[in-house]
Amino acid sequence: MSELTLVVGSKNFSSWSLRPYLALAHTGQPFREVLVPLDTPETAALIAMHSPSGRVPVLKHGDTVVWDSLSICEYLAESFPAAKLWPEASPVRAMARSVTTEMHSGFQALRTHLPMDLTARKTVPGLDAPGVHADIARIQALLSGCRERHGKAGPFLFGDFSIADAFYAPVITRFVTYGVPFRPELTSWRDAVLGLPAMIKWTEAAQGEPQLARYR
Structure with missing residues (x-):
């Protein structure tokens, strides 16, 4: 191999x-x-x-x-x-791809003003920068919709872990770093992603x- x-x-x-x-x-x-x-x-x-x-x-x-x-x-x-990095059912897979590509190409205000700084805990003026609150609201609404429609079978956005979860993992770290509250319906998803063995290993390496x- x-x-x-x-x-x-x-x-x-x-x-x-x-x-x-x-x-x-x-x-x-x-x-x-x-x-x-x-x-x-x-x-x-x-x-x-x-x-x-x-x-x-x-x-x-x-x-x-x-x-x-x-x-x-x-x-x-x-x-x-x-x-099974994508959901098996075609309509659900299409939704997962759409969510993923929106993260891949969008949310520029969030990227610019709230850069990933995984091990830090801080507040910054960037939270009030133009577009940041709109990006945060869109992300949380988008993810809540995924959990509500497709997350009943497991703790991730579409039940089982998928590429969509991998793409929003850095958003979790941003929200934690800058003190952005999670919607209540997203806390179990947040904890599931942060609890992945690979995520724990990555975070421990980042701390060093x-x-x-x-x-x-």
Whole structure:
């Protein structure tokens, strides 16, 4: 079997790296991890050794190289169908993909003003920046709808863990970091994601990383 290697950025800050990490861990496949520290003089050169786009994350599977978080997750879903990274029913799978791609391409205000800083606990003026409250409201309404319609069979957005949960995991950390309250109906989902063994492992590793001054 070809070796799987996932190249990721600093775990405290790289939301894009966390997403495919959780998806890959869910497959149960053994993989090697390469960590590239962000915001160092060597960062660009180190990433260029692995990534044609000059960004992380990157998945290597034998001779196949996949970049971009969503592309990696889709590749994993196709390569390891037994992991059921998407819901099986077509209408539910379509909903899960829609939710995921909205996260992938949207919520720019949230990304800009509330960057992922997993181990910090702070309040910032960014909470009052234009568009942030609208992004938070949309995200919570979107996720509540998923839980209400499709989450009865399990603790995740569509019952069982899926790529959609992986894509919103960094949002959970943002809400915790900046003190954004969760709707009551989302707390069990939050706890399920934070309790994933892969999420715990990622968080513990983030706690041991050097802190980047520009994020503090």
